[in-house]
Amino acid sequence: MSKTVLITGCSHGGLGEAMAKVYHAKGFQVFATVRNMAKAGSLADYDGVEILELDVTSAESIRHCAQTVAKHTGGRLDVLVNNAGVNAIVPLLDASLDEAKKVYDTNVWSVVAMVQALAPMLMQAKGVVCNISSVSGEMVFAWAGVYSSSRSAGTRISETLRLEMAPLGVRVVTVILGGVQTSGNDPNNIADLELPPGSQYRKIASVIDRHKKTMVHPNKQKIDIAAKNVVDDVLNGHGIFIRRGQASTLSWLCNTFLPYRLFTWMINRECLRLKRKCQPSESARRRHVPMAEESDARIARLEDKMESLLAAMQTFTSSFGPLAEAIQPLSTSNAALENIPRTDFSARPALSSATVSTHPNPSLQSRSYAASPTASPPNQADEQLEYFRTRMLPYFPFIGLTETTTHDLRQNRPFLLRAIHTVTTLSTQERLIQVEELKRLLFTSALLEVKSSMDMLLGLLTYIAWSTDPFLGRADLVSRLMMLAISLVYDLRLFKPSSPDVQVMMAISQGEAEEPSQHLNAETLSSLLEKQRAVLACFILSSNLSSHLGRQDALNWTPRMEEALHILTLNGPCPTDKLFVSQVRLQLLKQKAENVRQLEETECAHTGTAPATISLPQLLYLKTLRRQLQELRSSFPSDLSQTAFSMTQPLNISGRLGFERLECLWQSVENIKSWLDSFGAIHCSELIGQPFHFWSQMIMSLTLLKYLSTLRDPEWDCQAVRNAVPLISTIDSMLQKLDQSRQQPELQCNDHLLHYISKLLTRCRLWAEARWDMTCPMQEANVLSARSPDATSHNSYIPDLDQIAWMQSMDLGDDQWFDEVLSIPTAFD
Known part of the structure; x- marks a missing residue:
């Protein structure tokens, strides 16, 4: 019997709807509740998703919902997601207490009511309660006193439920949600602010209205990514607190390490600058103009410093996102800590020094990739690696992973591990979420931090090799990733040895040559072969993309690459190296034939004539290539003939005549x-x-x-x-x-x-x-x-x-x- 989940607040365009789709994709029977059935959106079209009408503030409605779920599930419920909530942005002086109580009824008391009604089913299934709260509950925002206090109370209620339900076998987790792109956050869907006639804040109503419409916080995480992350974290048992969405981790960092008054000023500085507009006395303002100007100057200087601090902290959380996600409040349980990537603060010097990819110790490379927020749990990660090694890699074996474990990759090749997780996700919808995370890591490491490493190159080649993007309208993405991979080959100088002048310049600028002899002597055979396979794989992929998309040229074949192919032919330690060598040689023949065609087109363009006939040298060269192709095919053992195939491209023969x-x-x-x-x-x-x-x-x-x-x-x-x-x-x-x-x-x-x-x-x-x-x-x-x-x-x-x-x-x-x-x-x- 499939597992079951009940999610409240599943109106179209919201987080509840997005989570319902994720749970459905994972095989759950989903009960999605909405207050208004007309807002159910596309969920009604999904088999296995039951739409229920529910008002979480009505005891009768909750009772009827619980009875319906029990009838469908036999009295069991695996997951309850309390997602329903309402927002309220209004100055406390103007707030209606009746409306404020309604906010508390939805954001606080509905959580208690839902858990009370469904507790027997949750205990029967040893289930999970997931309560969605907000970073607003951790901050003091002007104009949001009703909403933020309700979220703060909801978090405390959730934490108390966690303690009280643990002996009953029910796990309770609290999601501290940051900025997420939902229909409820869309300014177009939010009504204009209405203040009473006598409000003290009418002069700044437009500013408060911008806060109400979330226009002061435009950067939000995509809803599909946030939903996938939250669901994975809940199902995988990632701690008692889950932080997802824009600035959720930054909120905890600021609350933990900054003085309370400083942090409160930082997030409300726009409001504080407006305080004089609310003062009715014009004469009082005139008397204090000099003092106000001096104060404004001090505030401006302080703001500049705080902006620098915020930028640094944001860089910290983006560059070391996995580390920041691993840093949870001190109340996190030991069981949760066991699931956090083993990265401590003592590793920070290694993180900062890992930008040089030619470091002799590969374990110090690319640590900043470690365990991203969407990382797979240990068992699933092992299964994905084994699937990749046995079901995918044999058909393009450019990496030697015979005895490599998930732990080894997480320590030494985290970006490659991330790419493996992505390509082994076969569902296009789920893969898109993984791709977004992969692109974020690439952008941070390759462009912001300007890193070049074998880990990044191998991960890129893995994703490109098993990419589905060219078939799904995203050919531009693969083309650009291929160009990035080629640039990494050049940056790592895998295609040819460093010239003496480059070594001299590296010695002058960095204190050592780019490829010092001690590094070469210390380089293991495994590392050397890894680089040789990578550059040859880059050639194959770039050649194929060049012929398929025509948006770039293939990586030039060099004597260094010929040497690499020769070494793999003679000394390849992996059983699949023989197949990989055959694939390279086939692609090389194909590329040589393509080069002949391109040369002919160039000559015709210079002379302005049509290719009436092929020249004798070119004809002999093509005959030689064809003979080499036949010899290569005939040399394939029977176990390779089904996988080491290629097809030579036909020449441009539109203008030729006769038998040729x-x-x-x-x-x-x-x-x-x-x-x-x-x-x-x-x-x-x-x-x-x-x-x-x-x-x-x-x-x-x-x-x-x-x-x-x-x-x-x-x-x-x-x-x-x-x-x-x-x-x-x-x-x-x-x-x-x-x-x-x-x-x-x-x-x-x-x-x-x-x-x-x-x-x-x-x-x-x-x-x-x-x-x-x-x-x-x-x-x-x-x-x-x-x-x-x-x-x-x-x-x-x-x-x-x-x-x-x-x-x-x-x-x-x-x-x-x-x-x-x-x-x-x-x-x-």
Whole structure:
């Protein structure tokens, strides 16, 4: 039986709704309550989510809700989330006591009422109560006396419940929530401030209104990220206090380490500067103008200092976010402390000195990545690492992780561990949350702190290799991450040894050479091979992205890389090094063929002529490459033939004549057939672990097959292509294999990559079935030509892949993209 959760306050656009979706994605039966059923939003469309109408201030409504839940669950409830709350921004002198009591009824007493009503079910399940409070309960804000005091009281109630329910087997946690982007915080959804006619604050009503509409605190965390973090922390038992949202940790730091009056002044300084506007006496202000100006100057100087202090503290919490998240109030239980990353204050010097990636002690590198706020619990982290090592890495084995443990990675390669957690998250919705955290760490380390480390490079390459972004409308992100990885290769000087002048400059500026001999002598074989695999992997990925997206050039092949390949060939200690070497050599042949094509295009551009024929040296070179390709393929053992595949790109042959052109065209058909045969030989359980370039080649193969099957040329036999590799039956067999793969237990979500690939193939098949004339391709060409004057020119040549618009804009998660692309009658693009 699936676990159950009841969440109050699930109106559309709020944190409750976002948490309900996260719990639902984790397999929970969700009871989402709203006060107004019209505000349920999209939750009603989710199977496994029950929408209940509930007024948390009504005892009768709570009783009826508890009865409904008990009827559905058999008297058990695993998680209760008291999320319902209301805001109130008004000066205390103008506050209505009746309205203030309503705020307390919702923010304080409803927590007690809900726990009282559901306690038997919680005790039956040994469940968890999660009470959502706010950083406002820790601060003294002007104009927010009613709201902040209710949150402070709610926190105390939650803490008391924790003590009283622990003997009953129920765990109670308190969430101190910072700034989060919800519909309730949207200024457009907040009514204007209304003050009574006699209010002392009417002159500054606009300022108070800005506070009410949260416009003074514009920086807020995305709601999906906050919800995912809170749910993970609750389920994983991360302490009795959970701090999530913008400035939640900063609030505790300031409350703990700054004097009370100073902190209160800092967060209310705008209000204090307005105090003279509330004074009615104009003459009194004139008498004290000199004193006021001097006071203003002192305040301005103090503000400058405090701004510097705040900036420093914010830099501290962003740069050492994991450490700050680990610092919890002193009341945190020992059990909670065991889940906190083992990073103490004595490690701070190592943190600051870890910016030099060539440090001889790898354990001192990149400590600032340690355990991010969304880090996985120990058991889950071990499972993800094992899944990556056994189900994904074998198909692109550029890292040696044979005996590496999660603990080892957390200590020495924390960013790589974060990337592994991201790529092993198969649900697209959940992965997006992980990606945001990964991007934040990258931005902080690579741009703000300007670090370069092997940890960062390996993590980047891991994410790029198994990224789904190019297929989901985020090709720009992968392209830019690839450029960052290439820049790290250059920064770490992995592509070639340092020249003498660089070593001299490093010795002058930093007191030692960049690659001193003692470091080289101390460098282990494992570290050397790790760097060599990384630079070779960077070459493969950049070459594939270059051909697939056309937005950047591949990493240049250098003699140092050739040496690295030779060393791995002779001395690779990992069993998978032989496969990785074969993949590199295949990609190198493909890139060399691409370089020939680019050279030819450059020569034609200079001379202003069409590529009527290929030069004799280029032809001989291509023949040599083709022979090397055949030799390499024939050298593959049977256990490598299914994974060490590649497809050479067809040259730009649109202007060539005669046998040479036809030979190239038919070679492309043979290449596609060879790739599809390799695809058919792969077991369905192995598809989910394939890297990005596998799926890229699959889409390229089908695209080129479509062009070769419809190429309008009197010398080209389209029917022969269709007989050799029939498009529709090929799609059918691929769909069948994908459907079998989707039965794997880890693919029970409906937003994984294979789901989207199947969607693409299904739509392509419908397109082909509606427009395909298997018996008379030339008749089809004539009909299409009559319909569209552009059809003849379109189907008379094969464009470069980076010129096919639909491949550049691919978004398999967007139905509108499918309609725009596959509704065109003449071609995919």
